[in-house]
Amino acid sequence: MSFRLSARDGALALLAAATALMAHAQGGGAYRIGEVNSYKAQPAFLEPYRKGMELAVEQVNAAGGIDGKKLQLLVRDDNGVPGDAVRAAEELIAREKVDVLMGSFLSHVGLALTDFAQQKKRFFLAAEPLTDKIVWEQGNRYTFRLRPSTYMQVAMLVPEAAKLGKKRWAIVYPNYEYGQSAVATFKKLLAEAQPGVEFVAEQATPLGKVDAGSVVQALQDARPDAIFNVLFAADLAKFVREGNTRGLFEQRAVVSLLSGEPEYLDTLKGETPSGWIVTGYPWYAIRTPEHQAFLDAYQKRFKDYPRAGSVVGYNAILSVAAGLKKAGSADTEKLIAAFRGLEVATPFGPITYRPQDHQSTMGAYVGRTALQGGKGVMVDFQYMDGGRFQPSDAEVAKLRPAAR
Structure with a gap:
């Protein structure tokens, strides 16, 4: 059977070809950023994170992009599974031809992408995963990390924990890389x-599957003077609810990692315990010009308030933009050179990516939890500059022997 294109069909074919060429040309005039993350597995943090990224991309592009080239964001979900994350990264590089790879939330997923970056010799910005191994034991020349690490955030809490003067401590944590690292550093x-x-009791729970009743009972049986908690998200909510019900927190000090972040305080609502010493993000009470500008722009764009994830996503894109600007291209070796010592202006003030271990000096807020108007907030807080809570160069050299 033979056929000939009608005039209309021919015109449509030409239009489709022209559109494809135009799209290719536009892509060629943009820096393509491939982002891999656990959006479905950790929505409380990562939905705001995505909004923060989108706001930063819009602002960079509205200001003319990077030397005239716009930023283009391509997002993939890794389902919280390391293998899925690696496959998504492969697809972004091979099929989508991204210039820069960034993202990840869970520590074991971040480690998989860190190894992938080394194997493929591609630049990778680990935006959120907290494990110290990303920049130390398993660190490599291709990977940089934005958010303050487990070591840094625990180091921010320890002086406050020591001031309590409590001798007998119990510990509860999710039993995977992040939790294990936090506990080792705290001890x-x-x-x-x-x-x-x-340390009189230790409860290691499966991530996302805490048996709150048995955990609380075990901690009560140990009769500690104080508790160090590393649980977060739904696990934290279950632990707090059961602990409140059984009186675990009455007349007992609690130091808790990440629990002052609005992602988790919003979930706790009126069940928020008072007086916990926490790291977090009191967006409603930060009075600096840099943060106010971010807050105004975020609320105008999304008709919502920012969470900790919002700032991380925003800062991640600002970091990539600053790195591309300094490097003058997306060439991996030029990006590596640009990020070593890179300074970035953020809503928390200026941060720097340390040449020694590729860790940024982004900090966090430390304060106490309180109930105000039926919801949890942070009070009596202060900003902790991440640069003050990192090991010395000599210690880093011992921790990061294999990275070059």
Whole structure:
């Protein structure tokens, strides 16, 4: 059977070809950023994170882009699974031809992408995963990390924990890389700050599957003077609800990693315990010009308030933009050189990516939880500059022997 294109069909074919060429040309005039993250697995943090990225992309592009080239964001979901994350990264590089790879939330997923970056010799900005291994034991020359690490955030809390003067401590944490790392660092630093401290109970729970009743009972049976908590998201809500019901937190000090972030306080609502020492993000009470500008822009764009994830997503795009500007291209080696010592202006003030271990000096807020108007907030807080809570160059050299 033979056929001939009608005039109309021919015109449509030409139009489709022209559109494809135009799209290709536009893509060629943009820096394509491939972002891999656990959007479905961790929506409380990552939906605001995505909004923060989108706001930063819009602002950079509205200002003319990077030397005239716009930013284009391509997002993939990794389902919280390392293998899925690697496959998504492969697809972004091979099929979508992205210039820069960034993202990840869960620490074990971030480590998989860190290894992928080394294997493929591609620049990777780990925006959110907190494990210290990303910049130390398993660090490599291709990977940089934005958010303050587990070590840094625990180091921010330890001086406050030591001031409590409590001898007997119990610990509860999610039993994967992030939780294990947080606990090891807390034990080490608190023992150094408060010789003679005892750790009388330790509850390691499956991520996302905490049996809150048995955990709370085990902690009560140990009769600790204080508790160090590393649970977050739904696990934290279950732990707090059960602990409130059984009186675990009455007359007992609690130091808790990340629990002052609005992502988690919003979930706790009126069940928020008062007086916990936490790291977090009190967006409603930060009075600096840099943060106010970000807050105004975010609320105008999304008709919502920012969460901690919003700032991380925003800062990640600002970091990539600053790196591309300094490098003058998306060439991997030029980006690596640009990011070593890179300074970035953020809503938390200026941050720097350390040449020693590729960790940024982005900090966090430390304060206490309180109930105001039926919802959880942070009070008595102060900003902790991340640059103050990182090991010395000599220590980093020992921790990062294989990275070049």
